Structures are given as structure tokens and as C-alpha cells.
Amino acid sequence: MTSAEVGAVSAEPEAAPAVPWPAVSVVMVGMFMAILDSFIVVVAGPAIQADLGASVGQLQWILAGYQLSYAVFMITGGRLADLYGRKRIFVTGTAVFTLASLACAVAQNPETLIGARIAQGLGAALMVPQVFAVITLAVPEQARHRVFGTLGIVIGLATMSGQLVGGLLIGADLFGSDWRSVFWVNVPIGIVTIVCASKYVPESRAEGTRRLDLPGVVALSAALLLLTFPLIQGREAGWPWWTWACLAASVVAFALFGVLERGIGKRGGDPLLRLSLFSQRSFSLGIVLVLAVYALLTSYYLALSVSMQEGLGMSAFRAGLVYTPAAVTFFVFSKIAGRLVPKYGRRVLEVGAVVLATGYLTTAVVLLSGPRLTPLLVIPTLMLQSVGGGLLITPLLNTVLSRLAPETVGMASGALSTAQQVGGALGVAVIGAVFFNTFHPEEDGRVEAAGHAFAMSSLTTFVIAVLAAVLVFMLPKRPASAG
Secondary structure (H helix, E strand, C coil): CCHHHHHHHHHHCCCCCCCHHHHHHHHHHHHHHHCCCCHHHHHHHHHHHHHCCCCHHHHHHHHHHHHHHHHCCCCHHHHHHHHHCHHHHHHHHHHHHHHHHHHHHHHCCCCHHHHHHHHHHHHHHHHHHHHHHHHHCCCHHHHHHHHHHHHHHHHHHHHHHHHHHHHEEEHHHHCCCCCHHHHEEEHHHHHHHHHHHHHHCCCCCCCCCCCCHHHHHHHHHHHHHHHHHHHHHHHHHHHHHHHHHHHHHHHHHHHHHHHHHHHHHCCCCCCCCCHHHHCCCHHHHHHHHHHHHHHHHHHHHHHHHHHHHHCCCCCCCHHHHHHHHHHHHHHHHHHHHHHHHHHHCCCHHHHHHHHHHHHHHHHHHHHCCCCCCCCCHHHHHHHHHHHHHHHHHHHHHHHCCCCHHHHHHHHHHHHHHHHHHHHHHHHHHHHHHHHHHCCHHHHHHHHHHHHHHHHHHHHEEEHHHHHHHHHHHCCCCCCCCCC
């Protein structure tokens, strides 16, 4: 080879690192199913209640039981994967989720459906932490931002499309299955995911991990249960004394968990969650940021759904179509974020956070300025929110995880996934209270009441979005080095 040829070869751009897309795609399917099932059942609620004769309290548990077990066992799911292998626990979680979906689909009474939904949440808690772990460990660092960008799209679309997909399935009434189709659809997808995961997902575990921290599991599970249960049930119950007692007890349980974990760490054991993670600014700020962002997503779209269906009298399918332009916008700007983050870093998140907050404020200002609520009135402001959401949510996960050592990825991803669910429950409690306390259709008329309540919800969400923006500006500017 001549010197000219050598120079030509050396001048060629370095090839982009290979991404194991079969493995990544399989675990992302698990993430999509888990998030979708948090939202898809909202649309099916009235049909379930009518068919099974469920009481209002039982219907609440059908909706909330999934989120409760999902949140409570998430960190434990991540830690079990560190011990026994991330592929093994992902496949196990998918199998539990699929079998529980089958049980939901054939349930003949509310009690069976509630139990199956709790089992579904347990399966999701075993699946989801492995998604973050597989991406962080299997994907080269130079390509990780692109993969996390795709994951951000998956999360956003699952969040936004849940009610649309549910409306389509119920409206189609496949084989006369009515509401049961929202559970039947998980069965073939789950089986294919198990087969593909067994073939394509590599096995990995944390080196040096010896056994599960059972006292930590009990203490953390109790703390999360005491926190999330009143947040999920409190508004419907009218916030009785026991909800506040549970929240106070959760503080004590979290403190006990901290004492236990610190003691295990000092003795050289394997704590469920290494408290040293919180000494890293990227993680400690990031987990609060995840709480805030997912408080926005879950609660805001619930308020929008009620406004469209109960306020404007739209069907579940038509209400779902209102989300479509925003979902497309989110997809486009998620792809844009994936290209911009490697060059501009944290600035992309900063712009996204500011635009997201501006979108919520714009919605509130438009509705409070006098016009009656219509889909055409809010679709442009929803799209503005999605511009910010795409730029913020897509790179957020990689920003938080990028500074962590590989042996902490399992527990850290479990903590982040738990923060997503707790944030969702917190958002529903806060923004749900604002919406329903200002929604008075008997006094103001349904359309006017929905417009006012949605405006006040947008204003509350704007305040949370401003907090999220402040946290983004406090994140470390530079990602971890390749070393």
C-alpha cells in the first residue's frame, strides 16, 4: 500500500459503532407494553364496570393495582437482575406479564381482574429495569445517545397513544371481545418477545453481587407502598386521615431503609440501593427531574382525556385522535434531539424544558382568555408541548445514567423506573385534585367547566415544568468520558 493510499485510508471517517438492534428492539417492546398498560385500561374502565358489575372502588383498584405493584417492586426487579442475570429476569418478567394479561382477558369477576392486574405490575417491575441496563451495557457509548433517543420515542408514544390504542381495540370489538381485547393483545406480543429475548438478548449480571438484601426489600417495599397507595387512592377517598398517616409513615420507612442500607454497606454487604449513588449530582438531580417530568405526562393527559370525553362528549376513539398531532410532533423532535445532543449536550435539554413549560403556559393563557374549549384550540399548544417534550425526555435517561459505573446500572435503572411511577402517582394526586376541584359541569355547563378545569390544570403543570427546567439547568454539563 502506498503512502498516498495510507493517507486516504486514515482520512476516512471512523465508522459508527455497531448497535445490537435485535437485543435493543426486543427489550424496548417490553418497555412499550409496560407503559401502555398504565394508560390503555383507562379507556376500558366504563365497559369493565358495566360487564363485571364492578363497584367504583373495585374499578379504582383495577386501574391502580397495576401501578402500585409496578412502583413498589421496581428497584427489587433491578437488583434481582444484578444477582441472577438481566436476560433471565427480563424473560421471567415478560412471562409473568403475559400470563397475567391472559388472566385479565378471561377474568369473570372484579376480584380476579384486580389480582391479575397486580401480577401484571409485578411482571412490568421485572421487565422495565432491564431495558435501561441492557442499553447501557450492550451499546457502545458513542452510539448510546441514539439508542436512548429511540427509547425516549418509545416511552413518549406509549404514554400518548394508550388511550388511542385502547379506543381502537374496543371499537373494533375483535371476535366479540369488547374490553378484553386490551389485554388479549399482550399475549401474542409477549410470546414473541420471550422467544426473541431468549435468542438475541445477551446475559449479564453485576460482578461481586452475592445475595439479595431482604431487609432492604421489605423496608423499601413498605415505604413505597405507604407513599404510592394514598397518592393513588387519596383523591377518590376524599383524603381521609389514613392517607396522611400513610404518607407520614412512609417518611419513617424511608429513613429506616436508609439506616439499613448504610449499615449493610459499612459491613461490606450488598445493599439493595447504594446510597453513594445520591452523592453523584447527575443521579440525585436526575431522579428528582424524572419524578417531575413523569408527574407532568401522566396527569396532564388524564386531564385532557376527561376534558375531551366528559366535557365535549367525544368517544374514546375521537378523543384519542386529539393526541395524534402531538404524538407525531414528539416523534419528530425526539429524532432531532438524538442528532443534536452529541454536539450541544445539555443545551438541548435546556431548550426542551423551556419550550415544554411555555407550551403548558400557552394552553392556560389561551383557555383563560375566553374561547370555548375545542380540539382545534388545544391541538397547536399540545404540539408545542411535544416539541419541548421530545427535546427533553428523549436524552434525559442517558444524561442521568451516563456517569454511573456498570455495576450500579441495575439498581440505578430500577430507581429511575420507580421514580417514573411515583412521579405519575404524585402528578395524578396533585393535578387530578386541581382538575376535579375546578370541574363543575352542573354549575357551569360541561364545555365551559372542562375548559376552565383544563386551563387550571395547565397552569399547575406549568409550575411543575418550571421546577423541571430549573433542575435541567443544574445538571452537569458534560457527560461521562468513554473511560
